[in-house]
Amino acid sequence: MGDPKKQRKKYDTPRFAWRKDILQEELKLLGQYGLRNKHELWRHKTMLSKVRGIARSLIGKTPEEREKMENELLTRLKKLGVLQDTAVLDNVLDLTIEDLLERRLQTLVFRKGLTRTVHQARQLVTHGHVTIANRRVTVPSYIVSKEEEQQIAYAQQSALANPAHPTRQAMTMEIKQPEVRQPRDRRGDRRGGNRF
Secondary structure, three states: OOOOOOOOOOOOOOOOOOOOHHHHHHHHHHHHHHOOOOHHHHHHHHHHHHHHHHHHHHHHHHHHHHHHHHHHHHHHHHHHHOOOOOHHHHHOOOOHHHHOOOOEHHHOOOOOOOOOOOOHHHHHOOOEEEEEEEEEEOOOEEEEEEEEHHHHOOOOOOOHOOOOOOHHHHHOOOOOOOOOOOOOOOOOOOOOOOOO
C-alpha cells in the first residue's frame, strides 16, 4: 500500500498540455475563480471526468442493473447543488467545469457579497474568517452542499463579524473609478521625451 504519509496525486494532467487554446482556457478559469494554480483546476476536472465516466457506463447497462447506481449518483450531485432537482442521467453528461467551480466555498463567499473579489474570498477562507453552520472551514476548494450554502457567514470570533470593520466598510462604499495613466516611454519616462 505504501507509506500513508505520502500524498498521492489527486488529478490527471491534460492530454495536450501545450495547446494554445487549452492554455488560454485554463488561464481564464484561474483568474475568474481565483484558483491558486492549475493543479486545483485539474483536480476538479478529474472529479468531473470520473462522474461523467460513471454516467456513461450506466447508460450502457440494462435498466435493472443501473437503477440503484443511477439514483445514488443523481442524489449525490443534487445534494451538492451541481444538478437541478429534476435532472436525469443525461444531464450529468452536460455538466461543465464551471458548474463544479461555482460550488466551491471560495466562489460562494464571493457570490454572497462577503468580499469584493474572489482573491479576497480565498484569503478570508484560508485565514479562518468564514464559517459554515458555525464550523470554521479553511479550505477554499471545499465543495458546498445546497443545505450548507445558506449557512455561510463570517466567523463570530473574527474581527470581520463587526459591521464597523474597515474592510466591510470599504465593501459598502462605492468603488471609485481608476485614474487614467499616461503611457510610458520605453525607458519608463512618463514625459515621453529625453530625460537628459
